[in-house]
Amino acid sequence: MSTTDSPTPYDPNAFERPSVTVDVVAFTARERKLHVLLIKRGVWPFEGHWALPGGFVQMSEGLDAAAHRELTEETGVAGAEFLEQLYTFGNVNRDPRTRVISVAYYALLPEPSISPRAGTDAAEAQWWPADALPPLAFDHAEIVKTALSRLRAKLGYTSVAYALLAPEFTLTELQTVYEIILGRELDKRNFRKKMLSTELLEGLEKQRRGGAHRPAQLFSFTKREPVFLD
Amino acid sequence: MSTTDSPTPYDPNAFERPSVTVDVVAFTARERKLHVLLIKRGVWPFEGHWALPGGFVQMSEGLDAAAHRELTEETGVAGAEFLEQLYTFGNVNRDPRTRVISVAYYALLPEPSISPRAGTDAAEAQWWPADALPPLAFDHAEIVKTALSRLRAKLGYTSVAYALLAPEFTLTELQTVYEIILGRELDKRNFRKKMLSTELLEGLEKQRRGGAHRPAQLFSFTKREPVFLD
DNA sequence: AAAATAGTGTCTATAAGACATTATGTC
DNA sequence: GACATAATGTCTTATAGACACTATTTT
Numbered sequence: 001m002s003t004t005d006s007p008t009p010y011d012p013n014a015f016e017r018p019s020v021t022v023d024v025v026a027f028t029a030r031e032r033k034l035h036v037l038l039i040k041r042g043v044w045p046f047e048g049h050w051a052l053p054g055g056f057v058q059m060s061e062g063l064d065a066a067a068h069r070e071l072t073e074e075t076g077v078a079g080a081e082f083l084e085q086l087y088t089f090g091n092v093n094r095d096p097r098t099r100v101i102s103v104a105y106y107a108l109l110p111e112p113s114i115s116p117r118a119g120t121d122a123a124e125a126q127w128w129p130a131d132a133l134p135p136l137a138f139d140h141a142e143i144v145k146t147a148l149s150r151l152r153a154k155l156g157y158t159s160v161a162y163a164l165l166a167p168e169f170t171l172t173e174l175q176t177v178y179e180i181i182l183g184r185e186l187d188k189r190n191f192r193k194k195m196l197s198t199e200l201l202e203g204l205e206k207q208r209r210g211g212a213h214r215p216a217q218l219f220s221f222t223k224r225e226p227v228f229l230d
Numbered sequence: 231m232s233t234t235d236s237p238t239p240y241d242p243n244a245f246e247r248p249s250v251t252v253d254v255v256a257f258t259a260r261e262r263k264l265h266v267l268l269i270k271r272g273v274w275p276f277e278g279h280w281a282l283p284g285g286f287v288q289m290s291e292g293l294d295a296a297a298h299r300e301l302t303e304e305t306g307v308a309g310a311e312f313l314e315q316l317y318t319f320g321n322v323n324r325d326p327r328t329r330v331i332s333v334a335y336y337a338l339l340p341e342p343s344i345s346p347r348a349g350t351d352a353a354e355a356q357w358w359p360a361d362a363l364p365p366l367a368f369d370h371a372e373i374v375k376t377a378l379s380r381l382r383a384k385l386g387y388t389s390v391a392y393a394l395l396a397p398e399f400t401l402t403e404l405q406t407v408y409e410i411i412l413g414r415e416l417d418k419r420n421f422r423k424k425m426l427s428t429e430l431l432e433g434l435e436k437q438r439r440g441g442a443h444r445p446a447q448l449f450s451f452t453k454r455e456p457v458f459l460d
Numbered sequence: 461a462a463a464a465t466a467g468t469g470t471c472t473a474t475a476a477g478a479c480a481t482t483a484t485g486t487c
Numbered sequence: 488g489a490c491a492t493a494a495t496g497t498c499t500t501a502t503a504g505a506c507a508c509t510a511t512t513t514t
Contacts, residue, residue, distance in 0.1 A: 059329050
């Protein structure tokens with residue numbers, strides 16, 4: 001079988017190799033704004049600058065695994081339920097160290113779960129409002145922009161919003177997530193009508209109480225994975 | 231500026247690096263079927279097996295440039311108008327040689343333009359019907375499947391079809407491209423109504439004659455780039 | 461009873477899909 | 488005039504969007 005024996009000797013060092021990193025754009029929705037998780041770099045290059053969590057892919061791990069690992073190592077955020085490959089950035093001079101190709105990912109995290117903490121190579125880790133990010137290292141501003149446009153598009157034709165919410169949520173909370181990501185207000189009746197017609201939502205026999213007002217029914221998604229709408 | 235001076239010495243060889251390749255799924259529509267351009271490998275591994283055109287990314291070229299170069303070198307197909315990044319495949323054992331991460335692209339080519347010819351590392355280059363491909367090397371079957379589903383989705387909300395047609399075409403030819411990619415017949419009146427309502431098409435003062443029947447008006451796209459519909 | 465948020469229905473406009481006949485060229 | 492493909496319109500159904508009031512709980 002030609003996959004296993006090697007009649008022509010193959011020299012893996014015949015070509016100079018680029019480095020490969022993963023970078024992760026982690027989003028959450030809080031305080032009526034979309035936020036992005038950034039780290040303050042503790043090492044050259046861009047030391048002291050804010051950047052996306054990320055780092056070199058190890059020889060023995062897949063790309064998805066590398067993205068999970070780097071997110072956890074640099075920010076303390078573990079077990080992201082939604083982590084999807086975004087795009088691969090490979091401009092020749094995007095990193096001053098050497099040729100670095102970055103496979104970018106984006107993650108969605110439910111609001112209350114995460115308190116970032118600094119990790120390896122990261123002096124700090126912190127949530128920033130997506131519409132007021134500090135200057136970013138490398139081409140990370142472009143990566144964030146790409147991630148934002150992907151997230152907005154995907155919200156329209158899949159059920160990704162589940163990943164930004166706790167397992168049980170009210171319809172108002174769901175609507176708020178949509179409004180935050182799309183950046184505009186939605187009509188309450190139309191939103192509910194449309195959402196309930198998808199059969200993605202399951203009404204629970206529970207209510208959320210809080211404050212001097214009528215309690216809201218809790219719902220959950222029938223599938224905690226991205227589902228195409230319609 | 232911390233991007234240029236290097237207070238902490240950075241050793242680019244501190245980590246072992248994976249190899250990075252690009253692989254290209256080139257599509258064309260001909261004989262009422264979607265076709266994919268494959269090469270027969272002339273070297274180990276998978277020597278004698280059919281595979282996607284592709285190869286190692288050079289240190290001095292961007293990813294898009296590498297994809298164009300490999301497509302041309304291995305198949306003789308030059309100047310693909312539509313060549314878009316698809317997804318990056320990085321399973322640890324997808325290549326028997328060493329750790330190889332492949333940035334996959336897909337290209338769309340107008341029907342008559344291309345006569346593939348064998349090139350570097352490729353014993354042969356040939357169009358295959360997408361629904362009857364031979365067994366493919368590496369994980370290339372998965373890459374083709376991903377490309378097909380992306381192409382079908384993109385056809386629904388962008389004007390990518392332009393890239394599969396010559397600059398001037400009839401509405402029947404356009405409809406045929408849609409039918410080939412979607413794998414089902416479309417209603418002629420509804421298709422024309424919808425297409426003409428987009429204002430993407432420009433009617434020309436020309437006709438295509440051929441055979442004992444009424445000639446068809448020729449059209450061109452107003453923009454030869456992917457445009458979002460609606 | 462005041463305050464605050466939850467919950468609900470109709471009407472209109474637009475888009476999508478089913479469907480058959482006439483028009484115009486070549487041979 | 489026979490043949491082959493081009494070109495065209497109506498009706499029905501589904502979807503999206505505008506729009507305002509009542510219900511339920513706490514304090």
